[in-house]
Amino acid sequence: MFLPARGCNLRTTLESGQTFRWRPWGPEGFAGILGTTVLHLAQQGSQIAVSGSEAPARLEPLITRYLQLEDGLARAWASTDVDPIIHAALQQTQGLRLIRQEPWECLASFICATFNNITRVEGMIDRLCRAYGRAVPYRGTIWFTFPEAATLARADARALRRLGFGYRAPYLVRAARQVAAGDVDLAAVVRMGYVEARETLLRVEGVGEKVVECVLLFGFAHYEAFPVDVWIGRVMRRAYFRGRRMTDRRIRAFARRHFGPACGLAQQALFHAARTSPELFAP
DNA sequence: CGCCAGGTGCTGA
DNA sequence: TCAGCACATGGC
Numbered sequence: 001m002f003l004p005a006r007g008c009n010l011r012t013t014l015e016s017g018q019t020f021r022w023r024p025w026g027p028e029g030f031a032g033i034l035g036t037t038v039l040h041l042a043q044q045g046s047q048i049a050v051s052g053s054e055a056p057a058r059l060e061p062l063i064t065r066y067l068q069l070e071d072g073l074a075r076a077w078a079s080t081d082v083d084p085i086i087h088a089a090l091q092q093t094q095g096l097r098l099i100r101q102e103p104w105e106c107l108a109s110f111i112c113a114t115f116n117n118i119t120r121v122e123g124m125i126d127r128l129c130r131a132y133g134r135a136v137p138y139r140g141t142i143w144f145t146f147p148e149a150a151t152l153a154r155a156d157a158r159a160l161r162r163l164g165f166g167y168r169a170p171y172l173v174r175a176a177r178q179v180a181a182g183d184v185d186l187a188a189v190v191r192m193g194y195v196e197a198r199e200t201l202l203r204v205e206g207v208g209e210k211v212v213e214c215v216l217l218f219g220f221a222h223y224e225a226f227p228v229d230v231w232i233g234r235v236m237r238r239a240y241f242r243g244r245r246m247t248d249r250r251i252r253a254f255a256r257r258h259f260g261p262a263c264g265l266a267q268q269a270l271f272h273a274a275r276t277s278p279e280l281f282a283p
Numbered sequence: 284c285g286c287c288a289g290g291t292g293c294t295g296a
Numbered sequence: 297t298c299a300g301c302a303c304a305t306g307g308c
Contacts, residue, residue, distance in 0.1 A: 017289060110289075117288040120306055166304030171291080208291045229289035247298070248290095271289075 001056040002047045006069050009095020010043045013067065016272045018099050018218050020109055020122045021129075021146075034066060035102065036145055038138040053138045068100050068221075073265070076223060080259045080266035085239045089266075089273035096272055098265060099218060103186045104179060105146040106219030111172055111206045112165065113214075120164075127163045152176035171206025178204055194222045209248060213264075223264040226255045232267060235274045 014022040014030050025031035029042030029049075038053040041063070048067075052059045064070055081087050112128075113121045125146075132151050133144035153176040160169035178184045184204050189197045197220055201212045213227035228236070228248040236251045237243055240258070259266040 111291095113288090114290040115288060115303085116290085116305080117307060119308090120288080123306090161304085164305065166306095167291090167302090168304085206291065210290060214289065227289065230287085231289065249297085275289095 001050045001059065002044070003050055003060060003063060003069065005043065005046050005048050007095060008048070008067055008069060008097045010041055010048065012093060012095045012272065013097045013099065014041075016096060016268065017118055017275070018268070019101060020113070020118070020125045033136065033143045033145065034062060036134070036136055037062060038136060038143050039063070053136065065100055068097055071097070073098070073262075076262040077265050080262050080269075082259060086259065086266050086269065089269040092277065093269045093272045096269060098221070098223070098268060100221055101219050102146070103190065103215070103219040104149050107179070107186070107201070107204065107207070107211075107215050108146070108149075108152070108172060108175065110211045110214045110218075111175055111204075112168055114168060114206065114208075114211060116168075124164055128160075128165075131159075131163060149176045149179040153180035168206065174205035175207070190220065194224050197222065198225075209252075213252070217264040217267070223262045224256065225264045226252045226259075226267045227264075228252050228255075229271075231271055231274045235270050 010028070010030060014032075022030040022032040025040055026042060028044070029040060031038070031040050033039065036053075037059070039059070039062075040051045042049040048063070050056070050059055050063060054062075077090065081090055109121070109125060112124050129144035129146055132147035132155060136143040136145060152173060155173055155176070157170040157173045160172060165172065179186060184200060189200050192200065194216065197216060198212055201207055201215055207215070210227050210229055213225040216222040216225035217227065228251050233248060233251060236255065237246055240254065241251075255263045255267065
């Protein structure tokens with residue numbers, strides 16, 4: 001089956017640090033699992049070739065939503081194009097889309113991603129799924145679902161330590177318990193606006209000022225979120241503050257004013273541009 | 284080997 | 297509100 005890519009570039013989007021479970025599959029393809037559905041996606045020009053463990057009629061809405069293929073966000077992206085710096089980043093990251101992820105997987109993944117590098121996060125999450133997810137056989141390979149919060153709530157932090165989670169192990173287990181117990185109700189957060197959702201998610205163990213913005217952006221489609229990690233901090237200080245010291249909070253406040261209500265899109269373009277062309281943003 | 288990574292929570296000013 | 301610190305681990 002084929003879907004119109006509508007300008008989406010798979011590689012740019014799936015290797016942009018928003019998500020950690022896709023693997024290269026052939027020349028222009030990626031394999032992964034959403035929920036219990038195994039997917040093989042391949043870029044073929046203006047189309048995306050799709051196959052997977054469900055009937056095509058079920059794959060289409062799944063992928064359309066995940067990749068936001070009908071997002072109609074062209075105007076939102078354009079609204080962030082307010083100066084030559086972001087303009088260059090946007091040019092360089094054409095085809096980048098904001099993925100719409102499942103909230104719990106997104107939340108748990110970014111707790112794992114704190115003070116960590118993306119390659120290692122991928123390995124950690126892979127081991128987590130193998131240990132606690134459900135097996136889904138497909139075409140001779142056994143895939144694993146992302147573990148439910150209720151499952152991880154019963155896990156022992158020491159077991160996660162042995163999987164290489166370091167000091168994040170107890171955070172992840174406590175976060176799972178908060179979510180599984182309904183203390184933090186992710187289904188309710190879906191219906192909340194940015195401010196209330198932010199306050200609610202900040203109550204989760206291991207979720208601070210940066211992780212919460214990632215989760216709001218990638219898991220709840222709140223495009224006014226603006227995560228400031230070490231990459232974005234560097235880019236912003238260099239490009240907008242003449243290299244001066246600046247707290248993450250002030251960078252975020254500036255970005256919201258400067259780029260407007262879709263500043264999260266600008267953030268993702270800057271993040272990707274900085275990682276793929278560091279020379280443009282060297283300190 | 285040393286530096287670094289999509290930081291957080293805590294403490295003391 | 298902010299700076300400074302400890303925290304585990306492995307990629308490069």
